[in-house]
Amino acid sequence: MAEENVLQELEDALAKGLEDLKSVASEEALLAWRNQYLGKNTAITQAFQSLGKLSAEMRPQVGQAANRVKVALEAALAERSESIKESALAASIASEKLDVTLPGRPMTPGRLHPDTQMLRELYRVFGEMGFQVYRSREVETDEYNFQLLNFPVGHPARDMQDTYFVEAGERGDNPIVMRTHTSPGQVRSMREYAATNPENPPAIRLVLPGMCYRYEQTDARHETQFDQIEGIAVGEGITFSNLKATLSDLARRLFGQNVRTRFRASYFPFTEPSAEFDVECFLCGGKGCAVCGGGWLEIGGCGMVNPNVLRNGGYDPERYSGFAFGLGPQRIAMLRYGINDIRYFWENDLRFLEQF
Ligand SMILES: [Zn+2]
Structure with a gap:
Protein backbone atom coordinates (compact mmCIF):
# COMPACT_ATOMS: atom_id res chain seq x y z
CA MET A 1 0.00 0.00 0.00
CA GLU A 96 15.82 51.75 -24.91
CA LYS A 97 14.90 54.91 -26.72
CA LEU A 98 16.52 56.48 -29.74
CA ASP A 99 16.91 60.18 -29.08
CA VAL A 100 17.47 61.77 -32.46
CA THR A 101 18.03 65.17 -30.83
CA LEU A 102 21.26 64.03 -29.07
CA PRO A 103 24.40 65.69 -30.49
CA GLY A 104 26.64 63.32 -32.50
CA ARG A 105 29.87 61.95 -31.12
CA PRO A 106 32.72 64.22 -32.24
CA MET A 107 35.15 62.77 -34.79
CA THR A 108 38.77 63.74 -34.14
CA PRO A 109 40.59 64.21 -37.43
CA GLY A 110 44.04 62.68 -37.70
CA ARG A 111 46.98 64.99 -38.07
CA LEU A 112 50.64 64.93 -38.97
CA HIS A 113 53.25 64.23 -36.34
CA PRO A 114 55.09 67.45 -35.32
CA ASP A 115 58.34 65.96 -36.61
CA THR A 116 56.73 65.22 -39.99
CA GLN A 117 55.40 68.78 -40.13
CA MET A 118 58.88 70.13 -39.39
CA LEU A 119 60.49 67.88 -42.01
CA ARG A 120 57.99 68.91 -44.68
CA GLU A 121 58.61 72.56 -43.94
CA LEU A 122 62.36 71.96 -44.29
CA TYR A 123 61.86 70.05 -47.58
CA ARG A 124 59.81 72.98 -48.89
CA VAL A 125 62.44 75.54 -47.92
CA PHE A 126 65.33 73.45 -49.28
CA GLY A 127 63.29 72.78 -52.42
CA GLU A 128 62.95 76.52 -52.98
CA MET A 129 66.72 76.75 -52.70
CA GLY A 130 67.30 74.05 -55.31
CA PHE A 131 68.06 71.05 -53.10
CA GLN A 132 66.67 67.60 -53.95
CA VAL A 133 65.79 64.99 -51.31
CA TYR A 134 68.04 61.91 -51.39
CA ARG A 135 67.13 58.90 -49.26
CA SER A 136 69.98 56.81 -47.96
CA ARG A 137 69.93 53.60 -45.95
CA GLU A 138 69.48 53.36 -42.17
CA VAL A 139 71.51 50.17 -41.81
CA GLU A 140 75.08 50.85 -42.85
CA THR A 141 78.52 49.34 -42.92
CA ASP A 142 81.22 50.69 -40.68
CA GLU A 143 83.03 51.68 -43.90
CA TYR A 144 80.32 54.12 -44.99
CA ASN A 145 79.26 55.24 -41.53
CA PHE A 146 82.83 55.99 -40.41
CA GLN A 147 85.83 55.03 -42.55
CA LEU A 148 84.93 56.84 -45.79
CA LEU A 149 84.06 59.91 -43.70
CA ASN A 150 87.57 60.13 -42.32
CA PHE A 151 86.92 58.20 -39.11
CA PRO A 152 89.50 55.40 -39.50
CA VAL A 153 89.28 52.36 -37.22
CA GLY A 154 90.27 53.45 -33.73
CA HIS A 155 89.73 57.17 -34.42
CA PRO A 156 88.92 58.96 -31.15
CA ALA A 157 86.00 60.92 -32.70
CA ARG A 158 84.10 57.62 -32.92
CA ASP A 159 83.64 57.81 -29.17
CA MET A 160 81.26 60.75 -29.72
CA GLN A 161 78.83 58.40 -31.50
CA ASP A 162 78.01 55.33 -29.43
CA THR A 163 77.02 52.79 -32.03
CA TYR A 164 74.45 50.00 -32.32
CA PHE A 165 76.05 47.02 -34.03
CA VAL A 166 73.71 44.84 -36.07
CA GLU A 167 76.33 42.24 -36.95
CA ALA A 168 79.94 42.20 -35.85
CA GLY A 169 81.02 38.54 -35.84
CA GLU A 170 83.16 37.71 -38.87
CA ARG A 171 83.26 41.18 -40.40
CA GLY A 172 86.35 42.39 -38.59
CA ASP A 173 86.80 46.13 -39.01
CA ASN A 174 83.69 46.50 -41.19
CA PRO A 175 80.70 45.45 -39.04
CA ILE A 176 77.10 46.30 -39.93
CA VAL A 177 75.78 49.20 -37.84
CA MET A 178 72.68 51.34 -37.44
CA ARG A 179 73.77 54.65 -38.92
CA THR A 180 74.79 57.09 -36.19
CA HIS A 181 74.32 60.11 -38.49
CA THR A 182 72.99 60.85 -41.99
CA SER A 183 76.51 61.63 -43.25
CA PRO A 184 77.16 58.18 -44.84
CA GLY A 185 74.61 59.33 -47.43
CA GLN A 186 77.18 61.94 -48.55
CA VAL A 187 79.48 59.26 -49.94
CA ARG A 188 76.63 57.09 -51.24
CA SER A 189 75.06 59.99 -53.15
CA MET A 190 78.40 61.30 -54.49
CA ARG A 191 79.32 57.81 -55.72
CA GLU A 192 75.93 57.39 -57.38
CA TYR A 193 76.18 60.72 -59.24
CA ALA A 194 79.88 60.29 -60.04
CA ALA A 195 79.13 56.88 -61.60
CA THR A 196 76.91 58.57 -64.20
CA ASN A 197 79.97 60.35 -65.64
CA PRO A 198 83.24 59.37 -63.93
CA GLU A 199 85.37 61.77 -66.02
CA ASN A 200 83.15 64.79 -65.34
CA PRO A 201 80.95 64.08 -62.30
CA PRO A 202 77.90 66.38 -62.19
CA ALA A 203 77.43 69.06 -59.55
CA ILE A 204 75.04 67.97 -56.78
CA ARG A 205 72.82 69.81 -54.34
CA LEU A 206 71.01 67.38 -52.01
CA VAL A 207 69.40 67.07 -48.61
CA LEU A 208 69.48 63.67 -46.94
CA PRO A 209 66.87 63.27 -44.21
CA GLY A 210 66.37 60.29 -41.95
CA MET A 211 66.52 58.47 -38.65
CA CYS A 212 69.81 58.01 -36.84
CA TYR A 213 70.51 55.70 -33.93
CA ARG A 214 72.87 55.98 -31.01
CA TYR A 215 73.33 53.81 -27.97
CA GLU A 216 72.75 56.59 -25.48
CA GLN A 217 71.43 57.08 -22.00
CA THR A 218 68.16 58.89 -22.74
CA ASP A 219 67.30 62.18 -21.08
CA ALA A 220 65.48 65.40 -21.98
CA ARG A 221 68.07 66.21 -24.67
CA HIS A 222 69.07 62.72 -25.85
CA GLU A 223 67.17 59.90 -27.51
CA THR A 224 68.43 56.62 -28.94
CA GLN A 225 66.62 57.53 -32.17
CA PHE A 226 66.42 60.96 -33.78
CA ASP A 227 66.13 62.72 -37.12
CA GLN A 228 68.81 64.53 -39.02
CA ILE A 229 68.75 66.43 -42.26
CA GLU A 230 72.09 66.34 -43.98
CA GLY A 231 72.83 68.77 -46.78
CA ILE A 232 75.57 68.49 -49.36
CA ALA A 233 76.53 70.66 -52.34
CA VAL A 234 79.49 69.70 -54.54
CA GLY A 235 80.67 71.46 -57.68
CA GLU A 236 83.45 73.60 -59.10
CA GLY A 237 84.31 76.79 -57.24
CA ILE A 238 82.10 76.26 -54.18
CA THR A 239 83.43 78.21 -51.19
CA PHE A 240 82.72 78.70 -47.51
CA SER A 241 80.86 81.90 -48.47
CA ASN A 242 78.33 79.76 -50.35
CA LEU A 243 77.86 77.68 -47.21
CA LYS A 244 77.30 80.75 -45.04
CA ALA A 245 74.90 82.27 -47.55
CA THR A 246 72.92 79.02 -47.86
CA LEU A 247 72.48 78.52 -44.12
CA SER A 248 71.77 82.20 -43.45
CA ASP A 249 69.14 82.14 -46.18
CA LEU A 250 67.69 78.97 -44.68
CA ALA A 251 67.42 80.70 -41.28
CA ARG A 252 65.65 83.70 -42.80
CA ARG A 253 63.18 81.49 -44.66
CA LEU A 254 62.47 79.46 -41.51
CA PHE A 255 62.53 82.10 -38.80
CA GLY A 256 61.97 85.46 -40.48
CA GLN A 257 63.75 87.94 -42.74
CA ASN A 258 65.54 89.80 -39.97
CA VAL A 259 67.05 86.84 -38.10
CA ARG A 260 70.85 86.92 -37.78
CA THR A 261 73.19 83.91 -37.95
CA ARG A 262 76.58 83.11 -36.46
CA PHE A 263 79.30 80.56 -37.27
CA ARG A 264 81.71 79.25 -34.65
CA ALA A 265 84.83 77.22 -35.48
CA SER A 266 84.45 73.54 -34.64
CA TYR A 267 85.74 70.10 -35.62
CA PHE A 268 84.24 67.20 -37.57
CA PRO A 269 86.38 64.52 -39.24
CA PHE A 270 84.52 64.78 -42.56
CA THR A 271 84.63 68.58 -43.02
CA GLU A 272 87.56 71.02 -43.07
CA PRO A 273 87.19 73.74 -41.94
CA SER A 274 84.20 72.96 -39.71
CA ALA A 275 81.77 75.21 -37.87
CA GLU A 276 78.78 75.21 -35.56
CA PHE A 277 75.85 77.17 -36.87
CA ASP A 278 73.73 79.38 -34.54
CA VAL A 279 70.70 81.55 -35.22
CA GLU A 280 69.61 84.54 -33.24
CA CYS A 281 66.99 83.38 -30.72
CA PHE A 282 63.57 83.79 -32.33
CA LEU A 283 61.90 83.47 -28.93
CA CYS A 284 63.45 86.57 -27.37
CA GLY A 285 64.86 88.33 -30.44
CA GLY A 286 68.44 87.92 -29.23
CA LYS A 287 68.01 89.63 -25.85
CA GLY A 288 68.60 86.40 -23.93
CA CYS A 289 65.96 84.12 -22.36
CA ALA A 290 65.63 80.87 -20.41
CA VAL A 291 65.80 78.79 -23.60
CA CYS A 292 68.78 80.39 -25.34
CA GLY A 293 70.72 81.85 -22.46
CA GLY A 294 72.85 84.34 -24.39
CA GLY A 295 70.52 85.17 -27.27
CA TRP A 296 71.74 82.46 -29.74
CA LEU A 297 70.38 78.99 -30.53
CA GLU A 298 72.54 76.11 -31.79
CA ILE A 299 70.94 74.68 -34.91
CA GLY A 300 73.55 72.38 -36.44
CA GLY A 301 77.07 71.66 -37.66
CA CYS A 302 78.61 72.39 -41.06
CA GLY A 303 81.83 72.80 -43.02
CA MET A 304 83.63 72.33 -46.31
CA VAL A 305 83.64 68.69 -47.42
CA ASN A 306 87.01 67.19 -46.50
CA PRO A 307 89.15 66.43 -49.60
CA ASN A 308 89.45 62.78 -48.51
CA VAL A 309 85.65 62.49 -48.46
CA LEU A 310 85.35 64.10 -51.90
CA ARG A 311 87.90 61.62 -53.22
CA ASN A 312 86.02 58.71 -51.58
CA GLY A 313 82.89 59.92 -53.33
CA GLY A 314 84.56 59.96 -56.74
CA TYR A 315 85.08 63.73 -56.97
CA ASP A 316 88.63 65.03 -57.57
CA PRO A 317 89.36 67.52 -54.74
CA GLU A 318 91.79 69.37 -57.04
CA ARG A 319 88.88 70.31 -59.25
CA TYR A 320 85.78 70.08 -57.05
CA SER A 321 84.87 71.51 -53.68
CA GLY A 322 81.71 71.34 -51.63
CA PHE A 323 80.01 72.09 -48.37
CA ALA A 324 77.93 69.94 -46.05
CA PHE A 325 75.77 70.57 -43.02
CA GLY A 326 73.59 68.67 -40.57
CA LEU A 327 70.46 69.91 -38.83
CA GLY A 328 68.25 68.39 -36.15
CA PRO A 329 64.58 68.84 -37.15
CA GLN A 330 63.46 67.79 -33.69
CA ARG A 331 65.77 70.33 -32.11
CA ILE A 332 64.26 73.08 -34.29
CA ALA A 333 60.72 71.88 -33.44
CA MET A 334 61.59 71.85 -29.72
CA LEU A 335 62.82 75.44 -29.91
CA ARG A 336 59.89 76.62 -31.97
CA TYR A 337 57.12 74.98 -29.90
CA GLY A 338 58.77 75.17 -26.48
CA ILE A 339 59.00 71.34 -26.16
CA ASN A 340 61.28 70.70 -23.21
CA ASP A 341 61.88 66.94 -23.57
CA ILE A 342 62.91 65.15 -26.77
CA ARG A 343 61.44 61.86 -25.49
CA TYR A 344 57.89 63.16 -26.10
CA PHE A 345 58.39 62.72 -29.87
CA TRP A 346 58.26 58.91 -29.97
CA GLU A 347 56.11 58.16 -26.92
CA ASN A 348 52.89 58.24 -28.98
CA ASP A 349 51.10 60.08 -26.19
CA LEU A 350 47.97 61.67 -27.68
CA ARG A 351 48.04 64.47 -25.09
CA PHE A 352 51.31 65.57 -26.70
CA LEU A 353 50.46 64.83 -30.35
CA GLU A 354 47.06 66.55 -30.27
CA GLN A 355 48.75 69.88 -29.59
CA PHE A 356 50.13 70.10 -33.13
ZN1 LIG B 1 66.14 83.60 -26.33
Whole structure:
Protein backbone atom coordinates (compact mmCIF):
# COMPACT_ATOMS: atom_id res chain seq x y z
CA MET A 1 0.00 0.00 0.00
CA ALA A 2 2.80 2.39 1.00
CA GLU A 3 4.50 1.46 -2.22
CA GLU A 4 1.51 2.51 -4.31
CA ASN A 5 1.55 5.84 -2.45
CA VAL A 6 5.14 6.55 -3.39
CA LEU A 7 4.36 6.23 -7.09
CA GLN A 8 1.28 8.38 -6.74
CA GLU A 9 3.17 11.06 -4.83
CA LEU A 10 5.75 11.22 -7.60
CA GLU A 11 3.05 11.69 -10.22
CA ASP A 12 1.41 14.39 -8.06
CA ALA A 13 4.73 16.19 -7.56
CA LEU A 14 5.31 16.19 -11.31
CA ALA A 15 1.86 17.53 -12.13
CA LYS A 16 1.92 20.16 -9.40
CA GLY A 17 5.48 21.23 -10.20
CA LEU A 18 4.70 21.74 -13.88
CA GLU A 19 1.52 23.60 -12.99
CA ASP A 20 3.31 25.89 -10.51
CA LEU A 21 6.09 26.58 -12.96
CA LYS A 22 3.66 28.28 -15.34
CA SER A 23 3.28 31.22 -12.95
CA VAL A 24 7.04 31.57 -12.26
CA ALA A 25 8.20 34.80 -13.91
CA SER A 26 11.45 35.87 -12.20
CA GLU A 27 14.87 34.45 -11.35
CA GLU A 28 14.03 34.60 -7.62
CA ALA A 29 10.75 32.74 -8.04
CA LEU A 30 12.53 30.18 -10.19
CA LEU A 31 15.04 29.53 -7.41
CA ALA A 32 12.24 29.04 -4.87
CA TRP A 33 10.47 26.64 -7.23
CA ARG A 34 13.66 24.67 -7.66
CA ASN A 35 14.09 24.30 -3.88
CA GLN A 36 10.51 23.15 -3.56
CA TYR A 37 10.50 20.48 -6.29
CA LEU A 38 14.12 19.51 -6.82
CA GLY A 39 15.59 20.36 -3.40
CA LYS A 40 16.59 18.20 -0.40
CA ASN A 41 13.18 17.27 0.96
CA THR A 42 10.90 16.38 -1.93
CA ALA A 43 8.84 13.50 -3.23
CA ILE A 44 11.80 12.52 -5.40
CA THR A 45 14.35 12.36 -2.56
CA GLN A 46 11.86 10.49 -0.42
CA ALA A 47 11.29 7.97 -3.18
CA PHE A 48 15.05 7.37 -3.51
CA GLN A 49 15.43 7.01 0.25
CA SER A 50 12.61 4.45 0.41
CA LEU A 51 14.14 2.15 -2.18
CA GLY A 52 15.91 -0.01 0.43
CA LYS A 53 12.64 -0.84 2.18
CA LEU A 54 10.77 -1.79 -0.95
CA SER A 55 10.11 -5.28 -2.29
CA ALA A 56 12.35 -6.52 -5.06
CA GLU A 57 9.42 -6.27 -7.43
CA MET A 58 8.60 -2.64 -6.71
CA ARG A 59 12.14 -1.30 -6.34
CA PRO A 60 12.90 -0.85 -10.07
CA GLN A 61 9.47 0.62 -10.75
CA VAL A 62 9.85 3.30 -8.06
CA GLY A 63 13.47 4.00 -9.02
CA GLN A 64 12.58 4.50 -12.68
CA ALA A 65 9.57 6.66 -11.83
CA ALA A 66 11.64 8.88 -9.53
CA ASN A 67 14.28 9.32 -12.24
CA ARG A 68 11.71 10.09 -14.90
CA VAL A 69 10.02 12.75 -12.73
CA LYS A 70 13.38 14.28 -11.80
CA VAL A 71 14.50 14.53 -15.45
CA ALA A 72 11.16 15.95 -16.52
CA LEU A 73 11.19 18.64 -13.82
CA GLU A 74 14.81 19.59 -14.58
CA ALA A 75 14.04 19.92 -18.28
CA ALA A 76 11.02 22.10 -17.52
CA LEU A 77 13.20 24.23 -15.19
CA ALA A 78 15.86 24.77 -17.88
CA GLU A 79 13.29 25.72 -20.45
CA ARG A 80 11.58 28.16 -18.09
CA SER A 81 14.91 29.71 -17.09
CA GLU A 82 15.76 30.35 -20.75
CA SER A 83 12.43 31.99 -21.48
CA ILE A 84 12.74 34.25 -18.38
CA LYS A 85 16.14 35.43 -19.61
CA GLU A 86 14.82 36.08 -23.09
CA SER A 87 11.90 38.17 -21.90
CA ALA A 88 14.19 40.18 -19.59
CA LEU A 89 16.41 40.98 -22.58
CA ALA A 90 13.45 41.88 -24.76
CA ALA A 91 12.14 44.20 -22.03
CA SER A 92 15.49 45.94 -21.74
CA ILE A 93 15.70 46.44 -25.52
CA ALA A 94 12.12 47.73 -25.61
CA SER A 95 12.90 50.27 -22.88
CA GLU A 96 15.82 51.75 -24.91
CA LYS A 97 14.90 54.91 -26.72
CA LEU A 98 16.52 56.48 -29.74
CA ASP A 99 16.91 60.18 -29.08
CA VAL A 100 17.47 61.77 -32.46
CA THR A 101 18.03 65.17 -30.83
CA LEU A 102 21.26 64.03 -29.07
CA PRO A 103 24.40 65.69 -30.49
CA GLY A 104 26.64 63.32 -32.50
CA ARG A 105 29.87 61.95 -31.12
CA PRO A 106 32.72 64.22 -32.24
CA MET A 107 35.15 62.77 -34.79
CA THR A 108 38.77 63.74 -34.14
CA PRO A 109 40.59 64.21 -37.43
CA GLY A 110 44.04 62.68 -37.70
CA ARG A 111 46.98 64.99 -38.07
CA LEU A 112 50.64 64.93 -38.97
CA HIS A 113 53.25 64.23 -36.34
CA PRO A 114 55.09 67.45 -35.32
CA ASP A 115 58.34 65.96 -36.61
CA THR A 116 56.73 65.22 -39.99
CA GLN A 117 55.40 68.78 -40.13
CA MET A 118 58.88 70.13 -39.39
CA LEU A 119 60.49 67.88 -42.01
CA ARG A 120 57.99 68.91 -44.68
CA GLU A 121 58.61 72.56 -43.94
CA LEU A 122 62.36 71.96 -44.29
CA TYR A 123 61.86 70.05 -47.58
CA ARG A 124 59.81 72.98 -48.89
CA VAL A 125 62.44 75.54 -47.92
CA PHE A 126 65.33 73.45 -49.28
CA GLY A 127 63.29 72.78 -52.42
CA GLU A 128 62.95 76.52 -52.98
CA MET A 129 66.72 76.75 -52.70
CA GLY A 130 67.30 74.05 -55.31
CA PHE A 131 68.06 71.05 -53.10
CA GLN A 132 66.67 67.60 -53.95
CA VAL A 133 65.79 64.99 -51.31
CA TYR A 134 68.04 61.91 -51.39
CA ARG A 135 67.13 58.90 -49.26
CA SER A 136 69.98 56.81 -47.96
CA ARG A 137 69.93 53.60 -45.95
CA GLU A 138 69.48 53.36 -42.17
CA VAL A 139 71.51 50.17 -41.81
CA GLU A 140 75.08 50.85 -42.85
CA THR A 141 78.52 49.34 -42.92
CA ASP A 142 81.22 50.69 -40.68
CA GLU A 143 83.03 51.68 -43.90
CA TYR A 144 80.32 54.12 -44.99
CA ASN A 145 79.26 55.24 -41.53
CA PHE A 146 82.83 55.99 -40.41
CA GLN A 147 85.83 55.03 -42.55
CA LEU A 148 84.93 56.84 -45.79
CA LEU A 149 84.06 59.91 -43.70
CA ASN A 150 87.57 60.13 -42.32
CA PHE A 151 86.92 58.20 -39.11
CA PRO A 152 89.50 55.40 -39.50
CA VAL A 153 89.28 52.36 -37.22
CA GLY A 154 90.27 53.45 -33.73
CA HIS A 155 89.73 57.17 -34.42
CA PRO A 156 88.92 58.96 -31.15
CA ALA A 157 86.00 60.92 -32.70
CA ARG A 158 84.10 57.62 -32.92
CA ASP A 159 83.64 57.81 -29.17
CA MET A 160 81.26 60.75 -29.72
CA GLN A 161 78.83 58.40 -31.50
CA ASP A 162 78.01 55.33 -29.43
CA THR A 163 77.02 52.79 -32.03
CA TYR A 164 74.45 50.00 -32.32
CA PHE A 165 76.05 47.02 -34.03
CA VAL A 166 73.71 44.84 -36.07
CA GLU A 167 76.33 42.24 -36.95
CA ALA A 168 79.94 42.20 -35.85
CA GLY A 169 81.02 38.54 -35.84
CA GLU A 170 83.16 37.71 -38.87
CA ARG A 171 83.26 41.18 -40.40
CA GLY A 172 86.35 42.39 -38.59
CA ASP A 173 86.80 46.13 -39.01
CA ASN A 174 83.69 46.50 -41.19
CA PRO A 175 80.70 45.45 -39.04
CA ILE A 176 77.10 46.30 -39.93
CA VAL A 177 75.78 49.20 -37.84
CA MET A 178 72.68 51.34 -37.44
CA ARG A 179 73.77 54.65 -38.92
CA THR A 180 74.79 57.09 -36.19
CA HIS A 181 74.32 60.11 -38.49
CA THR A 182 72.99 60.85 -41.99
CA SER A 183 76.51 61.63 -43.25
CA PRO A 184 77.16 58.18 -44.84
CA GLY A 185 74.61 59.33 -47.43
CA GLN A 186 77.18 61.94 -48.55
CA VAL A 187 79.48 59.26 -49.94
CA ARG A 188 76.63 57.09 -51.24
CA SER A 189 75.06 59.99 -53.15
CA MET A 190 78.40 61.30 -54.49
CA ARG A 191 79.32 57.81 -55.72
CA GLU A 192 75.93 57.39 -57.38
CA TYR A 193 76.18 60.72 -59.24
CA ALA A 194 79.88 60.29 -60.04
CA ALA A 195 79.13 56.88 -61.60
CA THR A 196 76.91 58.57 -64.20
CA ASN A 197 79.97 60.35 -65.64
CA PRO A 198 83.24 59.37 -63.93
CA GLU A 199 85.37 61.77 -66.02
CA ASN A 200 83.15 64.79 -65.34
CA PRO A 201 80.95 64.08 -62.30
CA PRO A 202 77.90 66.38 -62.19
CA ALA A 203 77.43 69.06 -59.55
CA ILE A 204 75.04 67.97 -56.78
CA ARG A 205 72.82 69.81 -54.34
CA LEU A 206 71.01 67.38 -52.01
CA VAL A 207 69.40 67.07 -48.61
CA LEU A 208 69.48 63.67 -46.94
CA PRO A 209 66.87 63.27 -44.21
CA GLY A 210 66.37 60.29 -41.95
CA MET A 211 66.52 58.47 -38.65
CA CYS A 212 69.81 58.01 -36.84
CA TYR A 213 70.51 55.70 -33.93
CA ARG A 214 72.87 55.98 -31.01
CA TYR A 215 73.33 53.81 -27.97
CA GLU A 216 72.75 56.59 -25.48
CA GLN A 217 71.43 57.08 -22.00
CA THR A 218 68.16 58.89 -22.74
CA ASP A 219 67.30 62.18 -21.08
CA ALA A 220 65.48 65.40 -21.98
CA ARG A 221 68.07 66.21 -24.67
CA HIS A 222 69.07 62.72 -25.85
CA GLU A 223 67.17 59.90 -27.51
CA THR A 224 68.43 56.62 -28.94
CA GLN A 225 66.62 57.53 -32.17
CA PHE A 226 66.42 60.96 -33.78
CA ASP A 227 66.13 62.72 -37.12
CA GLN A 228 68.81 64.53 -39.02
CA ILE A 229 68.75 66.43 -42.26
CA GLU A 230 72.09 66.34 -43.98
CA GLY A 231 72.83 68.77 -46.78
CA ILE A 232 75.57 68.49 -49.36
CA ALA A 233 76.53 70.66 -52.34
CA VAL A 234 79.49 69.70 -54.54
CA GLY A 235 80.67 71.46 -57.68
CA GLU A 236 83.45 73.60 -59.10
CA GLY A 237 84.31 76.79 -57.24
CA ILE A 238 82.10 76.26 -54.18
CA THR A 239 83.43 78.21 -51.19
CA PHE A 240 82.72 78.70 -47.51
CA SER A 241 80.86 81.90 -48.47
CA ASN A 242 78.33 79.76 -50.35
CA LEU A 243 77.86 77.68 -47.21
CA LYS A 244 77.30 80.75 -45.04
CA ALA A 245 74.90 82.27 -47.55
CA THR A 246 72.92 79.02 -47.86
CA LEU A 247 72.48 78.52 -44.12
CA SER A 248 71.77 82.20 -43.45
CA ASP A 249 69.14 82.14 -46.18
CA LEU A 250 67.69 78.97 -44.68
CA ALA A 251 67.42 80.70 -41.28
CA ARG A 252 65.65 83.70 -42.80
CA ARG A 253 63.18 81.49 -44.66
CA LEU A 254 62.47 79.46 -41.51
CA PHE A 255 62.53 82.10 -38.80
CA GLY A 256 61.97 85.46 -40.48
CA GLN A 257 63.75 87.94 -42.74
CA ASN A 258 65.54 89.80 -39.97
CA VAL A 259 67.05 86.84 -38.10
CA ARG A 260 70.85 86.92 -37.78
CA THR A 261 73.19 83.91 -37.95
CA ARG A 262 76.58 83.11 -36.46
CA PHE A 263 79.30 80.56 -37.27
CA ARG A 264 81.71 79.25 -34.65
CA ALA A 265 84.83 77.22 -35.48
CA SER A 266 84.45 73.54 -34.64
CA TYR A 267 85.74 70.10 -35.62
CA PHE A 268 84.24 67.20 -37.57
CA PRO A 269 86.38 64.52 -39.24
CA PHE A 270 84.52 64.78 -42.56
CA THR A 271 84.63 68.58 -43.02
CA GLU A 272 87.56 71.02 -43.07
CA PRO A 273 87.19 73.74 -41.94
CA SER A 274 84.20 72.96 -39.71
CA ALA A 275 81.77 75.21 -37.87
CA GLU A 276 78.78 75.21 -35.56
CA PHE A 277 75.85 77.17 -36.87
CA ASP A 278 73.73 79.38 -34.54
CA VAL A 279 70.70 81.55 -35.22
CA GLU A 280 69.61 84.54 -33.24
CA CYS A 281 66.99 83.38 -30.72
CA PHE A 282 63.57 83.79 -32.33
CA LEU A 283 61.90 83.47 -28.93
CA CYS A 284 63.45 86.57 -27.37
CA GLY A 285 64.86 88.33 -30.44
CA GLY A 286 68.44 87.92 -29.23
CA LYS A 287 68.01 89.63 -25.85
CA GLY A 288 68.60 86.40 -23.93
CA CYS A 289 65.96 84.12 -22.36
CA ALA A 290 65.63 80.87 -20.41
CA VAL A 291 65.80 78.79 -23.60
CA CYS A 292 68.78 80.39 -25.34
CA GLY A 293 70.72 81.85 -22.46
CA GLY A 294 72.85 84.34 -24.39
CA GLY A 295 70.52 85.17 -27.27
CA TRP A 296 71.74 82.46 -29.74
CA LEU A 297 70.38 78.99 -30.53
CA GLU A 298 72.54 76.11 -31.79
CA ILE A 299 70.94 74.68 -34.91
CA GLY A 300 73.55 72.38 -36.44
CA GLY A 301 77.07 71.66 -37.66
CA CYS A 302 78.61 72.39 -41.06
CA GLY A 303 81.83 72.80 -43.02
CA MET A 304 83.63 72.33 -46.31
CA VAL A 305 83.64 68.69 -47.42
CA ASN A 306 87.01 67.19 -46.50
CA PRO A 307 89.15 66.43 -49.60
CA ASN A 308 89.45 62.78 -48.51
CA VAL A 309 85.65 62.49 -48.46
CA LEU A 310 85.35 64.10 -51.90
CA ARG A 311 87.90 61.62 -53.22
CA ASN A 312 86.02 58.71 -51.58
CA GLY A 313 82.89 59.92 -53.33
CA GLY A 314 84.56 59.96 -56.74
CA TYR A 315 85.08 63.73 -56.97
CA ASP A 316 88.63 65.03 -57.57
CA PRO A 317 89.36 67.52 -54.74
CA GLU A 318 91.79 69.37 -57.04
CA ARG A 319 88.88 70.31 -59.25
CA TYR A 320 85.78 70.08 -57.05
CA SER A 321 84.87 71.51 -53.68
CA GLY A 322 81.71 71.34 -51.63
CA PHE A 323 80.01 72.09 -48.37
CA ALA A 324 77.93 69.94 -46.05
CA PHE A 325 75.77 70.57 -43.02
CA GLY A 326 73.59 68.67 -40.57
CA LEU A 327 70.46 69.91 -38.83
CA GLY A 328 68.25 68.39 -36.15
CA PRO A 329 64.58 68.84 -37.15
CA GLN A 330 63.46 67.79 -33.69
CA ARG A 331 65.77 70.33 -32.11
CA ILE A 332 64.26 73.08 -34.29
CA ALA A 333 60.72 71.88 -33.44
CA MET A 334 61.59 71.85 -29.72
CA LEU A 335 62.82 75.44 -29.91
CA ARG A 336 59.89 76.62 -31.97
CA TYR A 337 57.12 74.98 -29.90
CA GLY A 338 58.77 75.17 -26.48
CA ILE A 339 59.00 71.34 -26.16
CA ASN A 340 61.28 70.70 -23.21
CA ASP A 341 61.88 66.94 -23.57
CA ILE A 342 62.91 65.15 -26.77
CA ARG A 343 61.44 61.86 -25.49
CA TYR A 344 57.89 63.16 -26.10
CA PHE A 345 58.39 62.72 -29.87
CA TRP A 346 58.26 58.91 -29.97
CA GLU A 347 56.11 58.16 -26.92
CA ASN A 348 52.89 58.24 -28.98
CA ASP A 349 51.10 60.08 -26.19
CA LEU A 350 47.97 61.67 -27.68
CA ARG A 351 48.04 64.47 -25.09
CA PHE A 352 51.31 65.57 -26.70
CA LEU A 353 50.46 64.83 -30.35
CA GLU A 354 47.06 66.55 -30.27
CA GLN A 355 48.75 69.88 -29.59
CA PHE A 356 50.13 70.10 -33.13
ZN1 LIG B 1 66.14 83.60 -26.33
